[in-house]
Amino acid sequence: MKRLVVWIAGIVATVSLVACGSTSQKQSAPAGSLLEQIKEKGVLKVGTEGTYAPYTYHDESGKLVGYDVEVAEKVAEKLGVKAEFVETEWDSIIAGLDAGRFDIIANQVGVTDERKEKYDFSTPYTYIYGALITSKDDTTTKAFSDIKGKKSANSLTSNWAEVAKSNGAEIVGVDGFQQAIELLASKRVDVTINDNVAYLDYIKQHPDAPVKVAALSEDAQETALPVVKGNDDLVAAINQALKELADEGVLTELSKKYFGDDVSQVKK
Structure with a gap:
């Protein structure tokens, strides 16, 4: 009889632990897609180097500026949010994206076949x-x-x-x-x-x-904005933003501001 009681108690304890574990996982799981989370928070986190002029660097006043910085800011505006930059050394910037420290990287990340196996890329914004x-x-x-x-x-x-x-x-x-x-x-x-x-x-x-x-x-x-795979809606939203910025002449304007030439299009 004692063995039966112990056996039943063990089953109850196991079920309780599983139920608690399920509840805990549900509570810790983020709600919605990454794009929805970004819009809910009102912030697009952007990984960037901050030491790579003229793309991402600090001006004499210490402000973070550059072509990539302004492109990211304009994309964020199109998404209806604010760009928040997380400065990271180049050699660890991809790892930062993997770890979720930021949502995208704006740092002249080249589009390669190897990288496309792990990440989705926006349409190119620099050639x-x-x-x-x-x-x-x-x-x-x-x-x-x-x-x-x-x-x-x-x-x-x-x-x-x-x-x-x-x-x-x-x-x-x-x-x-x-x-x-x-x-x-x-x-x-x-x-x-x-x-x-x-x-x-x-x-x-x-x-x-x-x-x-x-x-x-x-x-x-070609350089573009990488996103961890599985976030198709975010990539689509970024692509739409870049298209609008190109159509409005904003990318050309930013290119000429920093380079004196239009690097947002292929040279013919």
Whole structure:
């Protein structure tokens, strides 16, 4: 009889634990889709570097500015919310998206087949051409194929590092474009590969820098806003926002403001 009582009590306890667990899971589960949550909170959280001029950086007053920053702000406005930026180093920014620290990344994230396996991307808002940058007195590096066996300064997880590797270069890791240029100017590396507009922005501010563009890529790199898969409604809303911004000429206006050229469209 005692065994029967203990057995019944055990079943009751087990059922109670399962019921409590189910209730707890329901209470902790977020309500609605990510887009609905964003609209309910009134905030679109945006991961960005804050150290990558002219895309995302701090001006003399300390304000976060840049092409990507303003694009994200305009997209947020179209969604009816406010953009809240979470500044993160590039090498950990993708992990931040995975961990839910922010909803999107606005930091010139290139659209690649590998990334598309894990993330959904908005329509591109930037078309960038790769620039092979060398010292001014370098007469041997004239094409991407010439960098085999040479040292290239690049952020380890950037698309440009992959371009350098594919052409046979040895990668020297750096935290950003300015550090890459400093290593190049001091002859500690042979080349660096980055986008052409970042180079133009740097030269505008450092006209005496002893570096030059030796070659440009034939194809453009598309950059877009990545979102963790499973949020189709958010991607659709962002795409609609970008379309409206393009149709209204806002993307062209922002491009010319920061680059003196329209980087929001493919060069014909």
